[in-house]
Structure formats: structure tokens, C-alpha cells
Amino acid sequence: MKKLDKERVLLAVAAPVLALAAAFVVTALVLLATGKEPFNAFGIMFDYGVKADSQVYILNKATTYYLAGLAVAIGFRMNLFNIGVDGQYRLAAFFAAVVGGALKLPGLVQIPLILLVGMLVGAMWASIAGLLKVYRGVSEVISTIMLNSLSGIVISYLLVDGRLADLDKQTNIVATDPLPSSSHFFTIPAGGDLDPIWGFIVVAALAGAGFWFLLGRTRFGFDLRAVGRSESAAQASGVNVKRMVLTSMLLSGAMAGLIGMPTLLNDTHQFTSDFPTGIGFTGIAIALLGRNNPVGIGLAAVLWGFLERGANRLEFEDYDKEIVGVMQGVIVLCVVIAYELVRRYGLKRQQQRVGAELAAQAKADKGTDKQEVPA
Amino acid sequence: MAYPGRSGPRPAPPPSAPQECAIKAASPPKGAPAGAVTDVAVELRGITKRFPGVVANHDIDITVRRGTVHALVGENGAGKSTLMKILYGMQRPDEGTIAIDGETVELHSPADAISRGVGMVHQHFMLADNFTVLENVVLGAEKLHGIAGRARARIKEISDAYGLGVRPDVLVEDLGVADRQRVEILKVLYRGARTLILDEPTAVLVPQEVDALFDNLRELKSEGLTVLFISHKLGEVLSVADDITVIRRGTTVASVVPSETNPRQLAELMVGSELPSPETRESTVTDTDLLVVDALRLTATDVDGVERAVLDDIDFAIRKGEVLGIAGVEGNGQAELVEAIMGMRDPDAGTITLDGADISHAPTRKRREDGIGYIPEDRHRHGLLLEAPLWENRILGHVTEEPNSRAGLLNPAAARRDTERIVAEYDVRTPGIEVTAASLSGGNQQKLIVGREMSHHPKLLIAAHPTRGVDVGAQAQIWDQIRAARRDGLAVLLISADLDELIGLSDTLRVMYRGRLVADADPATITPEELGSAMTGAASGHLEGPADDGTGAATGTGAGAATGTGAATGAATGAGTEAGTATGGEGR
Structure with a gap:
């Protein structure tokens, strides 16, 4: 049994390592095809990525990505594909910024309030897809994609001078009222003249721990995972599958509501028309890469931040910045393929082990099972 | 009836006269499996197929003589369909050999099987409703005779030769079930099959259609074609088959000829004789x-x-x-x-x-x-999380109960310990409790489920x-x-x-x-045969009058199974009750 466990760990690590290796090979080929020297590019990315200021940048980026990965992973764990994380976090960040900008309360009250608004808005927006799925059988993939679009429209309607936002005449940027300085989240000084690390990384870590605890250590989490593995078996075991769909959609949406918070509370302090977009989709890639596991998602988020940091540098070195986009895409593809391969291999290995006992058993039965009929 | 020469890759076998009367007369006793090679259409030796956690087939030996209807009988889940899928190239056996026309073959796909002259008519038809019969038949076999005139002529030719009565230009959606089945058979013949596998062909037919199908099968047989017929309806099998192979729990347990057996014996072979005999036991029934x-x-x-x-x-x-x-x-x-x-x-x-x-x-x-x-x-579907380890499966269904959890929190350590106990007490054969449920055999999965359910003292x-x-x-x-x-x-x-x-x-x-x-x-007091009659509704009607002997009543069961779908519930209710009460005197 001990040996089996070791093998499982090995297999679990094998998939992402294989995927990354394959991705590097493919990217190298792409670089070669464009007439560039690939290993130099990787070298540049690595050298730049491990610099102190890059590390801070990566951690801050990873905070946001981590939350996005968690939000998607909640859905994945029960076979729900919440593509709508993108719309959920943007809408949530917008309303959280509006509420935060309108109030002047002490930080101790206002920061939790802003977070709560964000989570509520995210959950409400996700619940539309959940309700549609439970009561009308609408695939959550379709409905969340459409809700993404809708959230963009809602925001662009409200984010207009005179509605819920103001136009800054000098920069020509439309933005919500800035949060009072009491609502700025704490930061962790990184020493020297480096930018500080966002304090929200603590919240993200707590969210990860909560995710692990909820799914791995509670009855609710067991039920949720059971639904993800087999809806019919979960139902027979006593899980109310419809309610579980709705609940997990709400949870996923609430987690999505946190995605915009590190940027809002630690960085921009207001929602502007150039608030980061598309992080929900990044979250899908990160959840896939991290195997829906809180530690794995953390590693994936850091890797993603690292690649993006490297991309910025490549531009200066006369490489195409898009090469990193290619690399990210290839990684996700490789990851999906590698996981499936490793999963099948693992299953087969296990069956072979058990199969040995099985064959012996069948042999023993054969003697008694066979009988000739007197003709 | 005209007998047009069949154009196949191999010369058609000479029509063998004795087969005509093989339905009623006793078939020659089987004994030498590798006797005359040319007489054997299909030979399966030692076929074993394992699926995740189950051995679907093991040590299957079947010899199918050319120009016969060979029935494969067994209970649901005995492994009949898997075996036929192996013969049709849809699954590959883990062990064993397949010989077609005396030649050992490796079948990698249905296309391989078809090129060897083996075709299959599935239980669930695979036809495009919005296509005509002609279009359905030529679909995927366009190279054989084109898609128009020649193909139509060939279809007519086959249809006439075997009395299938297929009209090439009708839309499939306008056809009834029996007609669709004939289209499926024609499709297989069109592709040059000389051995046809029919998977539970009578399951979807009403009795008159079954008779018509059997006429078709006899026609095919008389033309030297071989039919492998899967069924668990004993009456039908006895009426149409020349040879019968019984499969039980994934392996062949007997080969018999219809003239030398009876439904009762077949039923016993199908379910196995190591089952408990209905004996009077100490009753534990209480009044509560x-x-x-x-x-x-x-x-x-x-x-x-x-x-x-x-x-x-x-x-x-x-x-x-x-x-x-x-x-x-x-x-x-x-x-x-x-x-x-x-x-x-x-x-x-x-x-x-x-x-x-x-x-x-x-x-x-x-x-x-x-x-x-x-x-x-x-x-x-309902008892296990196949990809989850055994100890998580031990929790399934009892997540709110001790030892699995307390106050909303799981207790994995206790659940693991208890899984170890179940594995030991219920003899679940597994290398450990961390393996997935899917890697256990069906029996061991079931023992785990039984152990789990019994552990909570229901x-x-x-x-x-x-x-x-x-x-x-x-x-x-x-x-x-x-x-x-x-x-x-x-x-x-x-x-x-x-x-x-x-x-x-x-x-x-x-x-x-x-x-x-x-x-x-x-x-x-009841016997399986009597219970079987009551189960089919219509057959229970036969039990109203005095049954002449055990065999007669049992044959009624088989026929009833074929007609049961058409019976009215009301009639069955009365008759069924009578069947239940009339059993005592009749069992002897």
C-alpha cells in the first residue's frame, strides 16, 4: 500500500512536469520557426523572472490568479464548468468599488463590507446560471458565456460620467469614486525600494485553506465531490443534486467576487474602464494546471505570473511578446492531454495489480463452474 | 425461390442438404470441435475479456457450424453481448483465439470482421431515420456497388433471395420495427456477411414478427449462411436453433442441441445448479x-x-x-x-x-x-464512486453517520480504519483501501457495498x-x-x-x-418455471387449465415471454394470482 501511495504521488507530479516539458519543446519549435534562438529567450525570461522586483510582481499577480483558479475549481470539482467567472468578478469588482467609493467608514468595517458586496454580487450573478440549470436544464456553459457578455454591457452602461462614475478631464478615464484611504488594504513591505507585496495575498491564502477544508474535511465537501464524480451515485447516497448545483454555483460566484479585490483594494482603489479583464479565463487554465487542488492552483498561479513577467521582458529583447501567449496556450493543452494520459495509465496500473488476484480467483472458480451436460 | 450466386470475396459454400431438416430432427451429436474444418464457420477458443473491475468473459469455447442457427443463451449480464462484440471486432479479447472459416484471425475493428464475412445486427438499430432504405444500406459501403442503380438491383436481389421484402426507396422513419430489423439484416448481407450475429433480435418484436424473423433466419440458413442468435428466451431458442451454447457468469457452461434438452434443463444451466434449493427453513418472521x-x-x-x-x-x-x-x-x-x-x-x-x-x-x-x-x-451508477478510493466509497451514502463524520466534519482516519475492517470482514479482495473502486472486480465491489450497508445496522x-x-x-x-x-x-x-x-x-x-x-x-412450494409464468402475464393464462406435465408448463413460460408484452394487465392479474396458488399440485 505504501508503494502504491508513492506511485500515486509520482503520477500526480508526472503530469504537470510532462506537460511543462512538452510545452517548452513546442514553444522552442515555434521560436525556431520564427527564426529566433529559443534557449536565449528562455534564459532571458528566467533571469528576469527571478529578480527581486519581478518576484514581487509575480506574487501580486498570482494573488489575483489564485483566487480565479479557486473560483473555477469549485465548479470543476462537481463537474460544473463555470466559464462565467470572468463576468462575475468584473461585475462584483464594479459594485464593490461603487459601494466602497460612496461610504466613509472605518477600514475595519468598510473593507469587510466591500468584500461582502463583491462576494454577494458575484454569487448573485452566478446564481442566475445555477437557477437556469436547475429549473430549466440550461447548460451552465452556455448561460455563463452569455452572462459574461451581459455583465460587460451592464458595466459599460453604468460606468458613465454622471451615472455611477465620473470622468477625469485630465486623463480622460472614466472611474468610480475612489475608495477612502481607510479602505486601502495593508501591504507587506518587500524591503529596499521595491514595491510592497499586496496584503491581499493573506486573504487568498486563507481562501485556499478554506477551499481545502470545505472540500476535503466537511460533509458538504464530500457531497459536492460525490456529485462531481457521479451524479447518480450521489443522488442515491442522499445528496440533493439540484440544491448542490445551486450551492456550488453560489460558492463559485462568491469566490469569483474576490478576484477583483486585490486590484481594487491594494492597487487601483477605484474601478476604471481599464480594470483588468479576462482573468476569469486565466482562472480556467490555472485550475486545470493545478488539478483543482489548492496547492497545485497556487503553483500554477505563480507560474502564470512568472510567464507574464517574462513576456514583458522579451519585448525589450526584440522577441515577440505573443510567444508567451503561445506558451501558455500550449501548456494548457499539454496539461489536459498529460493528465488524461497519466490518469488512464494510473487506472490501468491499478487494475493490473488487482487483476492478478482476480485471475487467480477465476482459475479457482473454473473447476467448479464448468460442467458438461450428459447428452 | 431463385438462388442467385452470391458475390463475395470467397466462393459460397455448397448448400448442405441435411441442414434443412435440422430444426426438428436431432442434430448430429457434437463432440469433435476441430473435426471437419470446412464445416466450422466460427470457432472461439479460450476467450477471456477483462473490463475495469470485471471479468466479462473467461475461457469461452464455442464452435459454430456453418449453415446453422446457433443460439447463445444466458441471463442478463452473463457476458453474451461482450462475447459478440469481441467476435465483431468491437472489443479485443485479452486472451484466446478467434477462428473464422478455420483461419485464426485478429479482429481490430468491425471493418475487419465484415471483411471476414462476419456482420452484426445490433439490438438497437443503427439507421438514419431521414434516409431511405437504399441510402442507409449503401452508407459506408459506397464502394461495393455504387449508390444508385447497381446498388438498388443488388438490394432487390438480396431481398428476394432471402424473402426479406425490403423496399429500397422508402424512408426509414416510415418503417416499423420489424421492417427496420430486416433493413439491418440486409445491410449486413449487402456487405458480404456469411455469418450474422443477431443481438436479442426478438426483444423488440411482437409474436407474429418473431415468427416472420425466424422464417427469414431459416431462409438464410438454407442458403448456407450462419446465424449466431443471442437470446434469453428459451422457447424461441428451442424453436429456431440448431445448436445452443449456454453462457453463465462469463463462461460457456454447456453446449446442447434442442432435441436433447428442455426448457427446464436450459434454465438450470443458465442460472446454475449451485444456487440454493428452495428448502423449508426456520422462519425468522416476526409480527412487527x-x-x-x-x-x-x-x-x-x-x-x-x-x-x-x-x-x-x-x-x-x-x-x-x-x-x-x-x-x-x-x-x-x-x-x-x-x-x-x-x-x-x-x-x-x-x-x-x-x-x-x-x-x-x-x-x-x-x-x-x-x-x-x-x-x-x-x-x-448508484452504489459507487468508481474513481474514488475505497475508503471514500465507504463514506458514500453514510456521510452523516459515525464513524465517517461528526458534527459536520469528516473523520477520514476513522473511515479508513472502518474500511479496513469491512475489507477484512467481508473478504473484499483488494491490495489496499486507497485503490479506486473501479479497479475491483464486480464481486468485490458488491462485497464492499454489502459490507458498507450492513455496517450501519439497517x-x-x-x-x-x-x-x-x-x-x-x-x-x-x-x-x-x-x-x-x-x-x-x-x-x-x-x-x-x-x-x-x-x-x-x-x-x-x-x-x-x-x-x-x-x-x-x-x-x-413454487418452482422457478411457475414463477416465470406468472411474471409474463399472458403465460399465466396457460396455467389456468390443468397442466399435462412439467415440461408443458415450462414451455408455456418460454412462449409467454415472447407474447408477454401484448397481454392486458387485467387478465394477467387474475391469471397470475391463480398461477401463484395453483403451483402446489403441479410441481410434481
Whole structure:
């Protein structure tokens, strides 16, 4: 049994390592095809990525990505594909910024309030897809994609001078009222003249721990995972599958509501028309890469931040910045393929082990099972 | 009838005259499997196929003579379909050899099988409704005779040669089931098949259509073609087959010829003789009702959008220490009854009372907590998380109970310990509790489920086909466990297609037909054949008059199975009850 466990760990690590290796090979080929020297590019990315200021940048980026990965992973764990994380976090960040900008309360009250608004808005927006799925059988993939679009429209309607936002005449940027300085989240000084690390990384870590605890250590989490593995078996075991769909959609949406918070509370302090977009989709890639596991998602988020940091540098070195986009895409593809391969291999290995006992058993039965009929 | 020369890659075998009378007359005794090579169309030797967790087939040996109808009989799940898929190249055997026309072959795909002259007519037709018959036939075989005139001529030719009566230009959606089946057969012949596999071809047909199909099969046979016919309807098999191979629990247990056997013997071969004999035992039945089902009614909307009652006016009570067996042909409402009692379906009317408490509309989890144990019919869909480790499967269904959790929090350590205990006590053969449920064999999966359910000391155990697809050793063990729990006052609702199991384990028997409980029987006196008649509704009508002998009554069962679908429920109710009561005198 001990040996089996070791093998499982090995297999679990094998998939992402294989995927990354394959991705590097493919990217190298792409670089070669464009007439560039690939290993130099990787070298540049690595050298730049491990610099102190890059590390801070990566951690801050990873905070946001981590939350996005968690939000998607909640859905994945029960076979729900919440593509709508993108719309959920943007809408949530917008309303959280509006509420935060309108109030002047002490930080101790206002920061939790802003977070709560964000989570509520995210959950409400996700619940539309959940309700549609439970009561009308609408695939959550379709409905969340459409809700993404809708959230963009809602925001662009409200984010207009005179509605819920103001136009800054000098920069020509439309933005919500800035949060009072009491609502700025704490930061962790990184020493020297480096930018500080966002304090929200603590919240993200707590969210990860909560995710692990909820799914791995509670009855609710067991039920949720059971639904993800087999809806019919979960139902027979006593899980109310419809309610579980709705609940997990709400949870996923609430987690999505946190995605915009590190940027809002630690960085921009207001929602502007150039608030980061598309992080929900990044979250899908990160959840896939991290195997829906809180530690794995953390590693994936850091890797993603690292690649993006490297991309910025490549531009200066006369490489195409898009090469990193290619690399990210290839990684996700490789990851999906590698996981499936490793999963099948693992299953087969296990069956072979058990199969040995099985064959012996069948042999023993054969003697008694066979009988000739007197003709 | 004209006999046009068949254009195949190989010369057509010479028509062998003796086969014509082989239906009624005794076939030559089989004994030398590798006798005359040219006479053997298909030979399977030592075929073994393992699926994740199950051995579907092991050590299968079959010899199919050319120009015969060879029947493959066995219970549901005995491994017939898997075997045919192997022969048709859809699955590859793990061990064993396939020889077609005396030549050992490796079949990698259905295309391989077709090129060797083996074709298959599936139980579920594979036709495009919005295409004509011609288009369906040529689809994928365009290279043979084109897609127009030549193809049409060829179709007519085949259709006439075997009396199939297929019209090439009709849309398939306008055809009835029997016609579609003939199109499927024609499709296979068109591709040059000389050995046809028919998977449960009569399941979808009414009796007259069955007769017509059998005429077609005899026609094919007389042309020197070989038919492999899968069925579990013994009457049909005896009427059409030249040779019969019986499969039980994934392996061939006997080869017989119809003239030398009878339905009773076949039935025994199919279910196996190591099953318990219905003997009188010490009764453990008490006077306390544990489960009372009263006027239960459940409706469902079928595929045509029509609402119909799948359970109607179901009344029964199970007392502590009693095993109530429900017999019935599958699909007559047994699954729905189980789901209603488990709370997976909400009844439209009636009440379910467990130990004095009304649970008619209680959620499934509450019912489980209140002491209902559940061994589901389909353990892969309802009993296990196949990709989860054993210890998580031990939690499934009992997540709110000790030792799995306390106060909302899981206790993985305790659950693991208890899984180790179950594995040891219930003899679950596994290298450890961290392996996934999928890697266990069916029998061991079932032992795990039984162990899990018994570990929570249920008051009521719902056991649906508890030993289906389970090897013999595990079967006896599961029965012993049910008997032991029954002594301690457990009430059991047993649903099974295995009549010997039902008779052997039950204290009381009820027969379910078309969503109603139509008959009851005393397991001490009834025989599987008599129970079988009551299950098919119409056949029970034959039992009204005095049956001449055991064989006659049993043949009635087989025929009844074919006609059962057409029978009216009302008639069956009366007749079924009579069948239940008339059994005593007739068994001798």
C-alpha cells in the first residue's frame, strides 16, 4: 500500500512536469520557426523572472490568479464548468468599488463590507446560471458565456460620467469614486525600494485553506465531490443534486467576487474602464494546471505570473511578446492531454495489480463452474 | 425461390442438404470441435475479456457450424453481448483465439470482421431515420456497388433471395420495427456477411414478427449462411436453433442441441445448479411490520410525452425478520418501486411507512439515516464512486453517520480504519483501501457495498439484484450475510431476476407485472418455471387449465415471454394470482 501511495504521488507530479516539458519543446519549435534562438529567450525570461522586483510582481499577480483558479475549481470539482467567472468578478469588482467609493467608514468595517458586496454580487450573478440549470436544464456553459457578455454591457452602461462614475478631464478615464484611504488594504513591505507585496495575498491564502477544508474535511465537501464524480451515485447516497448545483454555483460566484479585490483594494482603489479583464479565463487554465487542488492552483498561479513577467521582458529583447501567449496556450493543452494520459495509465496500473488476484480467483472458480451436460 | 450466386470475396459454400431438416430432427451429436474444418464457420477458443473491475468473459469455447442457427443463451449480464462484440471486432479479447472459416484471425475493428464475412445486427438499430432504405444500406459501403442503380438491383436481389421484402426507396422513419430489423439484416448481407450475429433480435418484436424473423433466419440458413442468435428466451431458442451454447457468469457452461434438452434443463444451466434449493427453513418472521407500503402510485412521462403509471396501487408490508421477494420481468416497475422507497422519486399517491413513521416524501438522506440500507441494482451508477478510493466509497451514502463524520466534519482516519475492517470482514479482495473502486472486480465491489450497508445496522435492506454479475463465491457470501441479518430482525426487500435466488432467500414472494403486484406465492412450494409464468402475464393464462406435465408448463413460460408484452394487465392479474396458488399440485 505504501508503494502504491508513492506511485500515486509520482503520477500526480508526472503530469504537470510532462506537460511543462512538452510545452517548452513546442514553444522552442515555434521560436525556431520564427527564426529566433529559443534557449536565449528562455534564459532571458528566467533571469528576469527571478529578480527581486519581478518576484514581487509575480506574487501580486498570482494573488489575483489564485483566487480565479479557486473560483473555477469549485465548479470543476462537481463537474460544473463555470466559464462565467470572468463576468462575475468584473461585475462584483464594479459594485464593490461603487459601494466602497460612496461610504466613509472605518477600514475595519468598510473593507469587510466591500468584500461582502463583491462576494454577494458575484454569487448573485452566478446564481442566475445555477437557477437556469436547475429549473430549466440550461447548460451552465452556455448561460455563463452569455452572462459574461451581459455583465460587460451592464458595466459599460453604468460606468458613465454622471451615472455611477465620473470622468477625469485630465486623463480622460472614466472611474468610480475612489475608495477612502481607510479602505486601502495593508501591504507587506518587500524591503529596499521595491514595491510592497499586496496584503491581499493573506486573504487568498486563507481562501485556499478554506477551499481545502470545505472540500476535503466537511460533509458538504464530500457531497459536492460525490456529485462531481457521479451524479447518480450521489443522488442515491442522499445528496440533493439540484440544491448542490445551486450551492456550488453560489460558492463559485462568491469566490469569483474576490478576484477583483486585490486590484481594487491594494492597487487601483477605484474601478476604471481599464480594470483588468479576462482573468476569469486565466482562472480556467490555472485550475486545470493545478488539478483543482489548492496547492497545485497556487503553483500554477505563480507560474502564470512568472510567464507574464517574462513576456514583458522579451519585448525589450526584440522577441515577440505573443510567444508567451503561445506558451501558455500550449501548456494548457499539454496539461489536459498529460493528465488524461497519466490518469488512464494510473487506472490501468491499478487494475493490473488487482487483476492478478482476480485471475487467480477465476482459475479457482473454473473447476467448479464448468460442467458438461450428459447428452 | 431463385438462388442467385452470391458475390463475395470467397466462393459460397455448397448448400448442405441435411441442414434443412435440422430444426426438428436431432442434430448430429457434437463432440469433435476441430473435426471437419470446412464445416466450422466460427470457432472461439479460450476467450477471456477483462473490463475495469470485471471479468466479462473467461475461457469461452464455442464452435459454430456453418449453415446453422446457433443460439447463445444466458441471463442478463452473463457476458453474451461482450462475447459478440469481441467476435465483431468491437472489443479485443485479452486472451484466446478467434477462428473464422478455420483461419485464426485478429479482429481490430468491425471493418475487419465484415471483411471476414462476419456482420452484426445490433439490438438497437443503427439507421438514419431521414434516409431511405437504399441510402442507409449503401452508407459506408459506397464502394461495393455504387449508390444508385447497381446498388438498388443488388438490394432487390438480396431481398428476394432471402424473402426479406425490403423496399429500397422508402424512408426509414416510415418503417416499423420489424421492417427496420430486416433493413439491418440486409445491410449486413449487402456487405458480404456469411455469418450474422443477431443481438436479442426478438426483444423488440411482437409474436407474429418473431415468427416472420425466424422464417427469414431459416431462409438464410438454407442458403448456407450462419446465424449466431443471442437470446434469453428459451422457447424461441428451442424453436429456431440448431445448436445452443449456454453462457453463465462469463463462461460457456454447456453446449446442447434442442432435441436433447428442455426448457427446464436450459434454465438450470443458465442460472446454475449451485444456487440454493428452495428448502423449508426456520422462519425468522416476526409480527412487527417494519415497512408498510400503502396504495403507492407513481407516474412518469414516457418518451412519447404520455403520462402513465409506472407504479399502481402497490400494497405490501415487510415484517421484521422477513425477506419479501419481488419477482418480475425487468422493466415492470421494480426499479421505480425501489427508487420510491429510497426517496429518489416522489410518489404521486399512497404512503410509505418505515417503523411507524411516515416517510412518503422524506429526502433520501433522512431515510438512510433512519435505517434503510441500499444495495442498488446498478452498482456503478448508484452504489459507487468508481474513481474514488475505497475508503471514500465507504463514506458514500453514510456521510452523516459515525464513524465517517461528526458534527459536520469528516473523520477520514476513522473511515479508513472502518474500511479496513469491512475489507477484512467481508473478504473484499483488494491490495489496499486507497485503490479506486473501479479497479475491483464486480464481486468485490458488491462485497464492499454489502459490507458498507450492513455496517450501519439497517432496519430495512433494499437489495436489488444483490448478486448480479458476482462470482459464485461472493454470491454465497452475500446470501449468508442477508440471512444472518434477517435472523437479527432485519427486514429485506429483495428484487432479483434470478428466480432461484428469489425462491431460496424469500419468506414471501410477490410478482410484479406492469407496475402492479399481480400475484403472490409461497417460496416453499413454487418452482422457478411457475414463477416465470406468472411474471409474463399472458403465460399465466396457460396455467389456468390443468397442466399435462412439467415440461408443458415450462414451455408455456418460454412462449409467454415472447407474447408477454401484448397481454392486458387485467387478465394477467387474475391469471397470475391463480398461477401463484395453483403451483402446489403441479410441481410434481
